[in-house]
Amino acid sequence: MDENNRSPNRRETFTKAPSVPFDPDAMPVLPVRASSPGEEPPEGLRLGDLGPAAESEPNIRPAVLGEAFDDPFVPGSVRCIACAHRCVLRPSRIGICGVRQNRGGRLYTLVYGQTVVARAEPVEKKPFFHFLPGSYAYSVATQGCNFHCSYCQNWQISQAHREGRVPESRYLAPETAVAEALAAGVRSIAYTYVEPTVFLEYALDTMARARAAGLHNIFVTNGYESPEALDLLVPQLDAANVDLKAANDDFYRHVCGALWEPVRDTIVAMHERGVWVELTTLIIPGLNDDRRDLRVMAEWIATAVGPETPWHLTRFQPTYRLSGLAETPAATLVDAAAIAREVGLRHVYVGNAPEVEASATICAHCGERLIGRSDFAVTEWRLVDGRCPRCRHALAGVGLEDSPVIA
Numbered sequence: 001m002d003e004n005n006r007s008p009n010r011r012e013t014f015t016k017a018p019s020v021p022f023d024p025d026a027m028p029v030l031p032v033r034a035s036s037p038g039e040e041p042p043e044g045l046r047l048g049d050l051g052p053a054a055e056s057e058p059n060i061r062p063a064v065l066g067e068a069f070d071d072p073f074v075p076g077s078v079r080c081i082a083c084a085h086r087c088v089l090r091p092s093r094i095g096i097c098g099v100r101q102n103r104g105g106r107l108y109t110l111v112y113g114q115t116v117v118a119r120a121e122p123v124e125k126k127p128f129f130h131f132l133p134g135s136y137a138y139s140v141a142t143q144g145c146n147f148h149c150s151y152c153q154n155w156q157i158s159q160a161h162r163e164g165r166v167p168e169s170r171y172l173a174p175e176t177a178v179a180e181a182l183a184a185g186v187r188s189i190a191y192t193y194v195e196p197t198v199f200l201e202y203a204l205d206t207m208a209r210a211r212a213a214g215l216h217n218i219f220v221t222n223g224y225e226s227p228e229a230l231d232l233l234v235p236q237l238d239a240a241n242v243d244l245k246a247a248n249d250d251f252y253r254h255v256c257g258a259l260w261e262p263v264r265d266t267i268v269a270m271h272e273r274g275v276w277v278e279l280t281t282l283i284i285p286g287l288n289d290d291r292r293d294l295r296v297m298a299e300w301i302a303t304a305v306g307p308e309t310p311w312h313l314t315r316f317q318p319t320y321r322l323s324g325l326a327e328t329p330a331a332t333l334v335d336a337a338a339i340a341r342e343v344g345l346r347h348v349y350v351g352n353a354p355e356v357e358a359s360a361t362i363c364a365h366c367g368e369r370l371i372g373r374s375d376f377a378v379t380e381w382r383l384v385d386g387r388c389p390r391c392r393h394a395l396a397g398v399g400l401e402d403s404p405v406i407a
């Protein structure tokens, strides 16, 4: 970006490195001794590439869920417990997500309000099919992500710190985000595009203001939140679409640099704590399209969060490090949906494949067609007070009473 053309409220997230003094007084008085140091975070950006200036910058804020880490060899280490990686950060180091840093023995977020995306979109695009159907959500995202999926569709922003990229961004205070959302006429704010846990502080502040303004909060997440982060989020969170990438460790370890177990636990915890949950699986040829694995996934969903949980099966498009793979054949998606229905899942949708007819919502009890969709729009609405017009079975979901379809 040309320095001379930069407007005052637009700037790169990472510019010059600040000096990072070590201040022992900044450490909490009761250091926590870790039983296991967990994964060592990568070096990520060099110190010389880090951080927009000093703590006076609005995007640099003390982080929540940082705790002192008692490392006898490296004083001033901290541990971030926002996600299941539980990174231990030596002074000046950043976490796996690339946007949380140990500065002077304290954990800081580097991207508070530093949005790379802020725009209104149909909630069906996230995708949510049973949550306020036909409404719009105001999507916000910063850069950074705690996964490094080799097929990430948003790698330019999620993996910016690994790829040496500096996405354009603008500072958007929580109250401004809510004001823009209200002006756009949306019903919710979506924290999305990258894993929102990495910008937890910004999400929490925006969520509180959104709720006060009568808006809902929805997460599009990889499910890697720590239980501590969930405790902070759940009181403000209305719905989550969780990426269910596979139901085994192999895939998560090799493709995403993560583990399956924390994702599993998050999905169950959200469901049990009253957050409306939908699940999405991007089916990648040769990686997670094995019929037995798909059946295991479907069986896990039916058992753990119930057969009326919507499951979106979406087509992989070659991208990022998997640019050499072919896109998912329609037949694979159709077959995967058939397996899921055989197992007993009632609301299985196929996305990103217009030639496959599987975007309508069908009554789980009598098979009546309830909601029709085209692209990301609701085109048909047959629910009456949220129920099937034929058998009166209530459709699982949120905000299903009123038709969004303009006659």
Ligand code: SF4
Pocket: 080, 081, 082, 083, 084, 085, 086, 087, 094, 095, 096, 097, 098, 099, 100, 145, 146, 197, 198
């Ligand atoms: S959010 Fe996760 S990846 Fe990022 S620093 Fe914290 S524990 Fe590490």
